[in-house]
Amino acid sequence: MTTQNTYSSFLAATTLFGECDENARMRLSVHAIEELATKGKTLFITGDQAPFYYLVRSGWIKLYRETLDGNQAIIDILPAGQIFGESALFEDDHYSCSAEVIEDAKLVRLSLPALKQEMTSNNTLALAMLKAMNRYRHDQSMELEHRALQNAPQRIGCLFLRLIDQHAEGPILLHLPYDKTLLASRLGMQPETFSRALSKLRSETGIVIKGAAIQIESVSQLAAFACSACSSGFPCADK
Amino acid sequence: MTTQNTYSSFLAATTLFGECDENARMRLSVHAIEELATKGKTLFITGDQAPFYYLVRSGWIKLYRETLDGNQAIIDILPAGQIFGESALFEDDHYSCSAEVIEDAKLVRLSLPALKQEMTSNNTLALAMLKAMNRYRHDQSMELEHRALQNAPQRIGCLFLRLIDQHAEGPILLHLPYDKTLLASRLGMQPETFSRALSKLRSETGIVIKGAAIQIESVSQLAAFACSACSSGFPCADK
DNA sequence: CGAGGGTTTGAAGTGCATCAAATAGTGTGG
DNA sequence: CCACACTATTTGATGCACTTCAAACCCTCG
Numbered sequence: 001m002t003t004q005n006t007y008s009s010f011l012a013a014t015t016l017f018g019e020c021d022e023n024a025r026m027r028l029s030v031h032a033i034e035e036l037a038t039k040g041k042t043l044f045i046t047g048d049q050a051p052f053y054y055l056v057r058s059g060w061i062k063l064y065r066e067t068l069d070g071n072q073a074i075i076d077i078l079p080a081g082q083i084f085g086e087s088a089l090f091e092d093d094h095y096s097c098s099a100e101v102i103e104d105a106k107l108v109r110l111s112l113p114a115l116k117q118e119m120t121s122n123n124t125l126a127l128a129m130l131k132a133m134n135r136y137r138h139d140q141s142m143e144l145e146h147r148a149l150q151n152a153p154q155r156i157g158c159l160f161l162r163l164i165d166q167h168a169e170g171p172i173l174l175h176l177p178y179d180k181t182l183l184a185s186r187l188g189m190q191p192e193t194f195s196r197a198l199s200k201l202r203s204e205t206g207i208v209i210k211g212a213a214i215q216i217e218s219v220s221q222l223a224a225f226a227c228s229a230c231s232s233g234f235p236c237a238d239k
Numbered sequence: 240m241t242t243q244n245t246y247s248s249f250l251a252a253t254t255l256f257g258e259c260d261e262n263a264r265m266r267l268s269v270h271a272i273e274e275l276a277t278k279g280k281t282l283f284i285t286g287d288q289a290p291f292y293y294l295v296r297s298g299w300i301k302l303y304r305e306t307l308d309g310n311q312a313i314i315d316i317l318p319a320g321q322i323f324g325e326s327a328l329f330e331d332d333h334y335s336c337s338a339e340v341i342e343d344a345k346l347v348r349l350s351l352p353a354l355k356q357e358m359t360s361n362n363t364l365a366l367a368m369l370k371a372m373n374r375y376r377h378d379q380s381m382e383l384e385h386r387a388l389q390n391a392p393q394r395i396g397c398l399f400l401r402l403i404d405q406h407a408e409g410p411i412l413l414h415l416p417y418d419k420t421l422l423a424s425r426l427g428m429q430p431e432t433f434s435r436a437l438s439k440l441r442s443e444t445g446i447v448i449k450g451a452a453i454q455i456e457s458v459s460q461l462a463a464f465a466c467s468a469c470s471s472g473f474p475c476a477d478k
Numbered sequence: 479c480g481a482g483g484g485t486t487t488g489a490a491g492t493g494c495a496t497c498a499a500a501t502a503g504t505g506t507g508g
Numbered sequence: 509c510c511a512c513a514c515t516a517t518t519t520g521a522t523g524c525a526c527t528t529c530a531a532a533c534c535c536t537c538g
Contacts, residue, residue, distance in 0.1 A: 046470070065470035067470045068469070090369065096377065097380075121362070130358075130369055134330075136376055138335065140379040144382060145312040147383070147387070148386070149306055151526090152526075192527075195485060195487080196526090211485095227307070229308060419516075420517080429496080430517070432495070434519080
């Protein structure tokens, strides 16, 4: 019988570590610590020494960088199941961006040296990581495309479509996962623009908006509006 | 004595394969073919079956995708030394974008199955690839940042800085590597905007423009103008 | 109830896109 | 070597999407 701890089972649920064997996950989760972090907490900032990387179990995490003149560039906003901080592996053990909790989160803090060690000896893990990195790369290039070719209402519609089950039939209820202000910056626009673009989206696609609750009457109508300026066809979630 | 062929020596010059041993490079370059391609040639399009990946020896290659409504999203424009098409490894052996030659190029066509095979058995290669993927990821996130925070003249200045040796002293001559129209789309703007933004850049930073020849009087002045809206400090090339 | 953030609305400004046309450059055949 | 055709680039005029600044509104939570 293999022994097993709580953390390795968390790892098993991620795409990155799902394919590894149980022993590898045990090795990866040495010194793992569960951490509860409340909204607003900064986990690390650009340039910090990186002794760990993190797994998100619940909540939302913002990754960002700051410019010389005080602006903020959002790198990504991560949901449960994602890993972050692991790229310090390739950056000389320093974080290349800052991380902040934007919705109360359960995190697992994992040892970066353990990951590094495992990576050099475990080809299965390295291949899984390559696959994950390729997905990041693809997602980022889609993000660039969206910023270039979609207007504000389309970007919002596109995000909504990515937050729901794209194959669901009939009306769908969607609850916005975090602040509208943050959604706006996630999509590269101002809060005011987000607000106005959302009402435009409503009038164009018949969605119903009640605060953070969105009701999508017709997914296909929303897709027709949002996805015409995109290179992926409509059900784009499963690629 | 190790045997050696021409192609493996080309591979040795790339960051991706530089750390592999000579035998691995020999295995990777089986069935390698050198190919001359002239400006305008399409090498493959999104969704094509992918039997090879490519190494750029000279010239420039454009990677792009097309949207339903006929627009083009530029993914990247690649100089000599870069590999492309290798991501088909992770995409079920299909290219996830299209590739076109934009300046006459010497290419080496390499076997994708050979890479896949080598990757599964050669951890050094997998780690090198991870490092390369991380760099792509970083570059892309910088690209997103630039599009979000820099205005058109700054983006041009930033590109110029990345095309030169950032530590050089005194005036520098820079020859634009390809069409201004293409540079414009590389930077996510229209040709007209590029033209106007370039003259704005001239008046702001004292650069001298004669067609495709750019003379940079003061690198630091250019950097002061272009890099203030960016999260990297100035010499950003060497990271 | 009242304070404070999040959100919406209004009015005005800016940067880039678009359309149109002029100009410069480049390669061709005579 | 020149005239022509064709493309790349620039310039001008106008429009639109998004931003910015300002103020009102709303909602939640002590």
